Amino acid sequence: xxxxxxxxxxxxxxxxxxxxxxxxxxxxxxxxxxxxxxxxxxxxxxxxxxxxxxxxxxxxxxxxxxxxxxxxxxxxxxxxxxxxxxxxxxxxxxxxxxxxxxxxxxxxxxxxxxxxxxxxxxxxxxxxxxxxxxxxxxxxxxxxxxxxxxxxxxxxxxxxxxxxxxxxxxxxxxxxxxxxxxxxxxxxxxxxxxxxxxxxxxxxxxxxxxxxxxxxxxxxxxxxxxxxxxxxxxxxxxxxxxxxxxxxx
Ligand SMILES: [Zn+2]
Numbered sequence: 001x002x003x004x005x006x007x008x009x010x011x012x013x014x015x016x017x018x019x020x021x022x023x024x025x026x027x028x029x030x031x032x033x034x035x036x037x038x039x040x041x042x043x044x045x046x047x048x049x050x051x052x053x054x055x056x057x058x059x060x061x062x063x064x065x066x067x068x069x070x071x072x073x074x075x076x077x078x079x080x081x082x083x084x085x086x087x088x089x090x091x092x093x094x095x096x097x098x099x100x101x102x103x104x105x106x107x108x109x110x111x112x113x114x115x116x117x118x119x120x121x122x123x124x125x126x127x128x129x130x131x132x133x134x135x136x137x138x139x140x141x142x143x144x145x146x147x148x149x150x151x152x153x154x155x156x157x158x159x160x161x162x163x164x165x166x167x168x169x170x171x172x173x174x175x176x177x178x179x180x181x182x183x184x185x186x187x188x189x190x191x192x193x194x195x196x197x198x199x200x201x202x203x204x205x206x207x208x209x210x211x212x213x214x215x216x217x218x219x220x221x222x223x224x225x226x227x228x229x230x231x232x233x234x235x236x237x238x239x240x241x242x243x244x245x246x247x248x249x
Contacts, residue, residue, distance in 0.1 A: 002225020005238055007170040008179055012191045014164045019188030021153050021160075028146040035138040042132035046125060053121045060114050067107050070100045175227055182234055191236045194218060209233035 077097040084090035168176055183190035192208035194217075204213040211232040221228055221239050228237045 004171055004175055004225050004227070005221075005236075007167055008175065008191060008227075008236065009238065011164065011167040011171065011179065012183070012189070014160050014167060015183050015188040015190065018157070018160050018164070021157055023187070025146070025149060025153075028142065028149055032139060032142040032146060035135050035142055038135040039132055039139060042128050042135060046128045046132070049121055049125045049128060053118060053125070056114055056118050056121070060111060060118065063107050063111050063114070067104050067111070070104050070107075074100050074104075178227060178229070179236060182229070182236060186233075186235060189235070191238055192230070192233075193240045194221070194237050206230040206233060206235065206237060208235045213237060 074097055077093050077100070081090060081093050081097070084093055171179065179190050186208075189208070192206060194204045194213050195207040197203040197205060202215055202218075204215070204218050205211060206213050208230060209232050211230060213230065217228045217237065218239065220226065221237065229235065230237055
């Protein structure tokens, strides 16, 4: 392997470790977001629940007012009943009273059902609040986990960045630019080895995307220290030394 490729190879090892740290960090950051979303969901549910309770409570108040005004009317009718002068008048008052009593009985059933319903909503609100409290604890724990991870990786991260600079100095600027571009695109994996498909045939593929690699590319890598990129995935290709190939097999 040529000097440039050799340096890029070391650079890639550093990049992959940095990418790994990044990946783990992103996963932890996503966890925080997930729990924060749970908190927001609980808050929304709680708001809806409160709104429904308010509506039902208003309906309950109206119904109770209705019942008591009808009770007043029933009492008035009862007094009128005693003062009725004719049978006909008596019968008319009695009918009105009975209608009011029947109406109130219906309303009272509805009131009881509504009271049950409101009570259930209040129980639900308590459950939602408990869930929100748990999610808030989850957020705190996840944030702590991220802080701990950052603290734990800080030294390693600094070391790797220093290594990266040191390796980068040994690479010509144009090769470094291509490398950086490909590394960003493939999450640190800028270089992949060329694989030989069959031990006895000269058929090669890019082990990143499995597309065929021409013999010219393989020959160029054997003879010149310049970058060869896969025409499909764009990764920088390299040839593994026979020792590494054997140890892999
Ligand atoms: Zn490829």
